[in-house]
Amino acid sequence: MSTFVAQPHASATAAVAAKATDLSKVYGEGETRVIALDQVSVEFRQAEYTAIMGPSGSGKSTLMHCMAGLDTVSSGSARIGDTELTGLSDKKLTRLRRDRIGFIFQAFNLLPTLNALENITLPMDIAGRKPDKEWLERVIATVGLADRLKHRPAQLSGGQQQRVAVARALAGRPDIIFGDEPTGNLDSRAGAEVLGFLRNSVRELGQTVVMVTHDPVAAAYADRVVFLADGRVVDDMPEPTAERVLEHMKRFDAKGRTS
Template sequence: MVMIETAARAANLTKSYGSGAAAVTALDGVDVDLGRGEFTAIMGPSGSGKSTLMHCLAALDTPTSGEVFLGDQALSRLNDKKLTELRRDRIGFVFQSFNLVPTLTAQENILLPLAIAGRRPDPDWFDQVIETVGLRDRLSHRPSELSGGQQQRVACARALVSRPDVVFADEPTGNLDSASGEEVLRFLRYSVDELGQTIVMVTHDPAAAGGTDRIVFLADGRVVDEMREPSADRILDRMKQFDARHAARGEV
């Protein structure tokens, strides 16, 4: 059996909002390891905690208790300045809404994190990323001159250009038509297989999750299952089982 190095992990992670009778537990003792060089999907019904888990793993939110590790670095031991540096240098983000700066060209958007950090891009790596996303002839265009799929590929390139430890993608195909969504998913898959990237993607789409290496299923703030070598059909069957369990408990 091949041992997979851990890129990030959560240990007994709990996240609650509010207090007293109004308290809501979004994460309830979550333990999960994310393998380096793997494409992992996080799935679950609305309110299952999947976005909260990703935000805690990506240092965008602070857990109530438990610990998040990036490699062997415990995030709770970092002050605000160090956390900002970690998010900038070791984590990449791809959001559903692209989050591009409308006044900047595609190239300027891709290089923005490095510019903010006062760092120059590695020319060879930048060239490889641009070749991978297939936007070499669109680098001088602003977001309004690009299709939705092209804008999301710019966002993917921006996430990769600093060579982060992990890229977190929150519903990256949610605002795209099916053809553009497939483009972005092919790029993410290629970046894992050919560039050695680690990607963690929150999605509700079985077709999108079917192209990953592993799926972690959440329900009620807990990890309830996982699947390796997934397919859209297997995912749909598993999701139907979850729905049936909730219905049997009178929750739907």
């Protein structure tokens, strides 16, 4: 069977921020063996916003976790820039995640005893790095938090807390940001705000964002959508709209019901 290879739609001159080559992930053995990813090959270029979509169990979160160094691969290659993740020691992997990757999850993961600014700079503080003041100010302006920096999480709305999480992911100028359903716990208005900030971070700050989502409206903020099914990349949509993405997902659902 031929393997679909997702092709990036950013400028051909843009460098590759992350790349999977024939990446497979298998859980369990024997009767309990599950192939979560089956020889996936995909590139994510710098300053590109990619959404990863697919039915439940398609492998989209597993792909993100393997690419971000949060899970090991069974075979194949996962790279951040020129760095091959497979075989890195725990210490080097921890350093890579800390220094070169930003994370945004459904849960905001803010420390309640710290104010917004302290939460934003926490990863750099732990690493013993001083924030780039000019960059930090740009990030804070991009996510609209200038008047909330002294507030603790309990004093912020859910949308504001997720904006803090976005700013924290951006503040260290990572090579790439991975988001796992980053608007899953937000109402539609707050979710749209956060998605808009991520869009602006790509357009105005040159950030690279890869986001797992089940929401066609969220996917429409991206430059492209990579579709997974049964652990394989099956399609790659440039310039998505919510309507086109929804139609695509309906076809997946129809295939699932008839198979």
